[in-house]
Amino acid sequence: MTQDLIGRWKVWMPVDTVGIWIPCLKRRTFCTKVTQGRKDLILVPVDKRRSKVILNRTDHAQRAKGLLKDRQSHVPSATNPVKTLVREINATLWTLENSGALSPVDQRIARAQDTALARFYVHKEGVPFQSIVSLKGTPTYGLANLLFRRLKFLTANSDTTVSSSTQFFEKLKGLSLLPSDVAISFDVTSLSTPQELAVETTELLLRRTATDTPKSFNF
Template identity: 40%
Template structure:
């Protein structure tokens, strides 16, 4: 599959080289030699700057993955807050973690995921067909593989059928928490009863939101801001409402829940993913962002704190929903306006800000 994608990449490079040469000829016929030379020099300077920037990012990645990593303890902890004890097999099973892959995915699910990936990959139909022809025969010869012992499989079935408990990840770390379902629902309802944040709705707004997004994307297609393929990638098929759940903060008194609103499958989810993809380079090049606690510790490792200085950390409540929308949009517009590599990631600021405006207005209904 990698070989096919590399082949397709070379094909697209050759294709774009022909397009560039064609555009050069048109510009030479339109511009004076002096203007053409000035434009060519400016484009080449921007390209060199972008290549150097990408090269530095890749160098940092190589250095990062080349560093010896601290061996992680894969024996995750389990905290049982329920009234019912766990058997040794059940506890050992849960120590594997909630993301542990117990068996191979069903072939039908794999084929569906493959098709979804191919449709959004941007590669040619011919290459997509070659990938299918290479992968599907391999999957048909594969036998299902279960990673659990027979005792663990029995324990898993038993845990799945229990209605008196919930099994959720903790808010911090890799701990698995078991709670009485009644207690979990009680704490979740206490959060939802905050009328300043949550408000009951009389009707399901999903269809209306989906129609608004469709109209926005249709306008952008007609205006030439996005392609039909972009529209297909940004649109959610058969969208659903967000799901609410809580993660227990086992490091705090009374073990409150951190509210989580899961957006996969909602009308704005694919739009948000597209915007995140476009804006990722702004975050990667920022001096004010941290990807992980490990990166933060690396950066402060050699900092000396004097006797008259203090290092302070803040615990922010409802960080993302506390950000003023107009301020966020103004800041984003300013960053994009000053971005020298903007043309590499999108056609225009107007397209991006139009989508961001739609996401903000629609998310207000969810929050």
């Protein structure tokens, strides 16, 4: 079956015993047909790309369970913490709105509604093997969107920040490498940003742009 897929469609990643990577925006019907009625296959989204990955269901489950056994990163919870988290977030947002620090519109954007636990899945081959967590619809999703909108001006003039692949390609135009230059890439072993470091860095940037803050950051 794998060889048949290779012959019929162009894939974006090497095909192995784990799965096949397919751009499913144009191949959605194809992906559905491939997995329909196949209990041994599972279709999962690709991290930060509009594509899908067809995986062996048993292998996918084994890899996910292996990651969840790491007690340094994952701890079992006896109860569902979502209700408590939603209540705390919304209470904080109401307090900010009542104090005038947050507008009613921003309060509605950040408010947690109809939330669910984050979905956990995997699709990447090799070691280190990283988990992917879908945060859409979780209690902090609206709050994260609001913070992104309000804080993105802090990186507006950064030479090391790329907001899109289009901008990245523009930066590469006209760039040439010497024979002595070496191009390298780094494998990220930790996809989680330390919260204390994130807050500290944000506060530092806000202090540096204190003169522009009232115009750009209206909380």
